[in-house]
Amino acid sequence: MxxxxxxxxxxxxxxxxxxxxxxxxxxxxxxxxxxxxxxxxxxxxxxxxxxxxxxxxxxxxxxxxxxxxxxxxxxxxxxxxxxxxxxxxxxxxxxxxxxxxxxxxxxxxxxxxxxxxxxxxxxxxxxxxxxxxxxxxxxxxxxxxxxxxxxxxxxxxxxxxxxxxxxxxxxxxxxxxxxxxxRNKRKSPGIMDVIVFHSGRAAFSQLEKVSPFDYQYWKNKGWFSPGRQYFVDIPVNPLFLAAGRIAGWMTIRQIRKDTVLD
Incomplete structure (x- = not known):
């Protein structure tokens, strides 16, 4: 080790x-x-x-x-x-x-x-x-x-x-x-970890033209895939997942709003 x-x-x-x-x-x-x-x-x-x-x-x-x-x-x-x-x-x-x-x-x-x-x-x-x-x-x-x-x-x-x-x-x-x-297995993520993942997933899914390298990295990792819950395949608390998805939805909404304003 x-x-x-x-x-x-x-x-x-x-x-x-x-x-x-x-x-x-x-x-x-x-x-x-x-x-x-x-x-x-x-x-x-x-x-x-x-x-x-x-x-x-x-x-x-x-x-x-x-x-x-x-x-x-x-x-x-x-x-x-x-x-x-x-x-x-x-x-x-x-x-x-x-x-x-x-x-x-x-x-x-x-x-x-x-x-x-x-x-x-x-x-x-x-x-x-x-x-x-x-x-x-x-x-x-x-x-x-x-x-x-x-x-x-x-x-x-x-x-x-x-x-x-x-x-x-x-x-x-x-x-x-x-x-x-x-301990071989990774612990399940906390609520802020899940929110960070879903916020990042939402943001980079909308930024292909602005940040193409980041977009491709997330895409290649499979992090844009439907149903993806976290960076790695480990159990995620359903309440944390719900909070993450809400954060992701709000992120996309804000990005689209800012894009329209620009």
Whole structure:
């Protein structure tokens, strides 16, 4: 089993130490291979906002850097840990640049056979905002997010009580993560997951001329097929499905309205 850690920290500090402790706990019960992808050491140019990846495909991006290589690493992993310290009440600039450069995956999600875990550290504040953001990103990219953890880590020599507290948090998180990794089936989607699918399905079905690459991707995946309930074939709560279909109907209605107005 291969676990890829997307490391958003620019240094081997608290976040790296937390990831290492998480790895050590996990490897007590699982012979998982960990690989660190240090964003600080990768050639990643800022997104230009040209929208070429949306309309013409990611291969048409004018930036020539390591994005294709990094995507291949994501595809080869069984699970991914998104790890970042809190900078300015959210993820680091390194992590944000990484996410921006993979914006096309929000339109064309693809990591449905993989699980994700979010690990965030902070000195005092900002854990919830950063965790929520990374959890949303991973979910929209197709990952099954199976756990999140936020740790307050003050310095290299934290008080014993804080170190023991973090140890308990990481131990519990690692056990839950391992249980999820050993579960072959993906959990049924939540209501927002279903709404996102049906809203996207409705939107891209109407945007063949505006966003042909996105349209073709969804079509090739069979996501426009009548009766399709979700990205992957798993049980969907009937109430969630009803909410998703309503959201899809409203999306089409709004797009057609905007098109008439234009």
């Amino acid at each position: 291969k676990i890829l850690v997307i490391m958003g920290s620019p240094r081997k500090g608290n976040t790296f130490r937390a990831c290492e402790e998480f790895r050590e706990i996990l490897q007590q019960d699982c012979a998982a291979e960990f690989e660190y992808l240090w964003l600080k050491d990768r050639h990643l140019l800022p997104c230009k906002g040209c929208l070429s990846c949306f309309s013409r495909g990611e291969e048409k991006c004018p930036n020539r850097d390591e994005v294709p290589t990094l995507e291949q690493k994501l595809l080869e992993a069984d699970a991914v840990v998104f790890a970042s310290p809190v900078y300015g009440f959210n993820v680091t600039g390194l992590m944000k640049t990484f996410i921006d450069r993979f914006s096309y995956v929000f339109h064309r999600p693809r990591f449905f056979d993989k699980k994700a875990f979010v690990l965030v550290t902070a000195g005092v504040l900002g854990l919830n905002d950063a965790i929520s953001y990374l959890e949303k990103v991973a979910g929209l990219w197709g990952f099954e997010v199976v756990g999140t953890t936020g740790l307050i880590m003050t310095n290299d020599n934290p008080p014993r009580s804080l170190a023991e507290k973090n140890k308990k948090i990481l131990t519990k998180a690692a056990k839950e993560f391992l249980t999820a990794l050993q």
